[in-house]
Amino acid sequence: MSPSVSRRTFVTASLATGAAVAVGSEASPALAAPPAEVRSGPRIAVIGSGYGGAVAARSLAEAGRRVDLIEMGADWEAMSSSSGPVFPGMRSPNERSMWFKNRTDMPFSYLGGLDIINRPIRRAAGVLDIETFAGIKVYLGRGVGGGSLVNGGMAVTPSRSFFEKVLPSVDAAEMYDTYFPRARQQLLVTEPPLDIVMNSPWYQFARVSALQAKKVGYRHQLVPNVYDFDYLRKETFKQVPRSALVGEVMFGNNYGKRSLPKSILRTALATNRVNLIPMTEVTQLSQRPDGTFELSLRTIDFWGKETERRTAVYDRVVLAAGSEGTSRLLLKAKRYGTVKGLPDAIGQYWGPNGNVMLARRMWGYPTGMHQSTIPVLGVSNWDDSERSVFAEIAPFPTGIELHTGVYLAITNNPNTGKFTWDDQRRNVHLDWGPSHAKPGVDAVRAFFDPINRAHSGTAYRADVFERRQQFADYFTYHPLGGAVLGEATDLSGEVKGVPGLFVMDGSLIPAKIGVNPFVTITALAERNMDRLIAGHRF
Ligand SMILES: Cc1cc2nc3c(=O)[nH]c(=O)nc-3n(C[C@H](O)[C@H](O)[C@H](O)COP(=O)(O)OP(=O)(O)OC[C@H]3O[C@@H](n4cnc5c(N)ncnc54)[C@H](O)[C@@H]3O)c2cc1C
Structure with missing residues (x-):
């Protein structure tokens, strides 16, 4: 052996x-x-x-x-x-959900301003961790597989022009000819099939948000993923145990996600x-x-x-x-x-990859009681300027109709933070806070304001985030x-x-x-x- x-x-x-x-x-x-x-x-x-x-x-x-x-x-x-399944799912958390926490701490866990989604759990070596710094919380995966165990599986290649700006010393031709294709192949990335994106009731939330963005002239795009969409199709017809369709993602996926x-x-x-x-x-x-x-x-x-x-x-x-x-x-x-x-x-x-999360109330636009946890669409005005936004249309799978769109926006925030060593705490200190995040928040507001104006009954929802923030800049999934x-x-x-x-x-x-x-x-x-x-x- x-x-x-x-x-x-x-x-x-x-x-x-x-x-x-x-x-x-x-x-x-x-x-x-x-x-x-x-x-x-x-x-x-x-x-x-x-x-x-x-x-x-x-x-x-x-x-x-x-x-x-x-x-x-x-x-x-x-x-x-x-x-039995290894991971507990988001609606029934247990000691496998979070890394040594007494209570779950989901990124958008409030409704009506009340913390009614989080649950007490036993402290153990669970799969989702949060590192809390003075000005930002960083969500992380813990376990063999790191972040791949808890993430949304969205497998997106950056635009070549932006990659060249961020890493000018790297040969972009080699990256785009050899290494990005190899990465996608190694990670088992596929495009979401159109029949699922266009027709599945579990993606009503994505279609509604994409259409609203299209109306004001933004691009919407299919987002490749490592999830096995053939499995997802079988889940729909209950031919296999459900995973993405029953709220599995941040506390791990038992099936479907590669x-x-x-x-x-x-x-x-x-x-x-x-x-x-x-x-x-x-x-x-x-x-x-x-x-x-x-x-x-x-x-x-x-x-x-x-x-x-x-x-x-x-x-x-x-x-x-x-x-x-x-x-x-x-x-x-x-x-x-x-x-x-x-x-x-x-x-x-x-930097937090310019992450800003937000939610929009959309009266008159049903987003679906049932929502897949695997995102398939994004909306964008990306042109490499500081007003650029690429927003993943994220699910809010509560099992009830909330008329709500949720987005994880990625911005071209020019600010950077810095880790230093804190002698007193014998740990790293991260210099990042709301003032660093502000250009990203401004870009997100400028992006979504026209969508709200063009659709009566829609407005930002502050009641799903901590401290009733409209633009959640206090956490990130993408530390870089x-x-x-x-x-x-x-x-x-x-x-x-x-x-x-x-x-x-x-x-x-x-x-x-x-x-x-x-x-x-x-x-x-x-x-x-x-x-x-x-x-x-x-
Ligand atoms: C909820 C969530 C959703 C996300 N969704 C997406 C998405 O859809 N698409 C996307 O591209 N990205 C997504 N991300 C981000 C993505 O997962 C990360 O960017 C990626 O995992 C980072 O890869 P890495 O190799 O830098 O480190 P990680 O994947 O974080 O791996 C680091 C590993 O090192 C281990 N480790 C740390 N310190 C030590 C130590 N001292 N000793 C031993 N082991 C240690 C950790 O436990 C971890 O397993 C998401 C992240 C989260 C948290």
């Missing part, structure tokens, strides 16, 4: 034990010792198993390297074999060269005098009880812990001097930046001044990319890994 298979089997058993602990004792098994293996090639760690980490692990394994893939969250895929464990990570693990180490957080990164890296590792069980602390030494380390996870490890190492020579650009050029390509790293993702240390996730993209980001994160990782492997950096 290969090391990766035995490791995965162990973790399944461990998580199953965790479930038993819920009704029994608090005991949990100690972590098994890693299997002995003959070393060949450099010892490589990839930290984080989202888009960047998945591509890094697969590329290295396909190039014949052995990789430890270290992930602080659970290996949900390994739980699939146990009886998240990373069903695409790139599956390929990576099939090589038997990737040793998956879930439930294990890298708490510190240090460089030793001989140039190797020492990682401090902390393993917990599903209920948060520490089961092991240890250190491990690697010749190469790939940071793929997401924008805030990677920035945290790098800034901590810089502040405490555990890695010398880290560049000053670490922590800079952060903090270790930007060409600034904190060289043009392939190797950290400047620290050979052998690499960044491979959303941290590389400065602040925004004009569309939902995971296709770009994946394509950039594909490009960087090709360059690094060809350049014998591993």
